[in-house]
Amino acid sequence: MSELQREFRDALGSFATGVTIATTVATHGAPVGVTASSFNSVSLxxxxxxxxxxxxxxxxxxxxxxxxxxxxxxxASQRELSDRFARSGADKFEGVEWLRGKLGSPVFPEFAARFECRTRHEYEGGDHIILVGEVVEFEAREVAPLLFLAGRYARHQPDSDTTAESEDILNEALSLERALETVVEGRLGEAELAETRRLMQRIIELARGASS
Structure with a gap:
């Protein structure tokens, strides 16, 4: 790779993308898959x-x-799967749960969004081929996506409204913990009180995780 090509690649890395895995089947029916960040919409x-x-x-x-x-x-939770399908020369599907989709391509049960496509066009694109597919089936879920920026994985940042709401939940959980301790102190047995505190601590941990 020349110095100019390296600089061009680094410049392209300034554009944050999602991370996808594209799958299909080989002639003999074996599942095939590859990690790609070049996915994009074309037409509605x-x-x-x-x-x-x-x-x-x-x-x-x-x-x-x-x-x-x-x-x-x-x-965002599927970084390990992304790394697995980015490698070559191994059985990428070994130990991975998948099913045959509507058109026969392997589909995973976990995803942020999934698009099953019939290939419509294949174009030359320099050292790549560009595959255009007509979507025949799709599904999206409300989960944080896996992101890629400047040659590495990036973290999804929730918007300010979501962060503020999570902080409110945390504050309310802390207040509830103090109130419960005041009410149950001396009225519950030691085991019951310990269980109540454990549950409240779990609520607080969840709220902190949502606000981070």
Whole structure:
């Protein structure tokens, strides 16, 4: 890689993206998948999306010949899955739960969003091919997505309204803990009081996690 190419890659890294795993099947029916951050929307009518794959990828033939693919927008909790499918030369699906989707592509049960697509176009794109798919099935969930920025994973930051609401929950939980201790002190047995405190501490931990 030349110095100019490296600088160009770094400049592109300034654009934060989600992280996806695209899947399909090989000619003999084996599941195929690869991590990609090149996913993008194209059209609402008809519903089209695109992503790109390196021409030297071992998965290229499968994606070019299958006629379909699925794209999983990963949740923030799926970093390990992203790393697994970014590697080559291993059985990426070993130990991973998946099913056959509507068109036959492997689909995972966990995701932030999932799009099952029929391949409509394949274009030349320099050292990549660009795959355009017509979405035939999709689903989205209210979970934080996995993000990628400047060559590394990035953290999703909730908006200010969500943060303020989480802080209110935390303050209310702390107040409730103090109030409960005042009420139950001397009225519950030692075991019951310990369990009440444990439950309140758990509520506080959850509230703190939501506000961080």
């Amino acid at each position: 009518d008809p519903p089209l999306v695109l992503w790109s794959l390196a021409k030297n990828s071992q998965s290229r033939e499968a994606f070019s010949n299958s006629g379909h693919f699925a794209v999983h927008v990963l949740a």
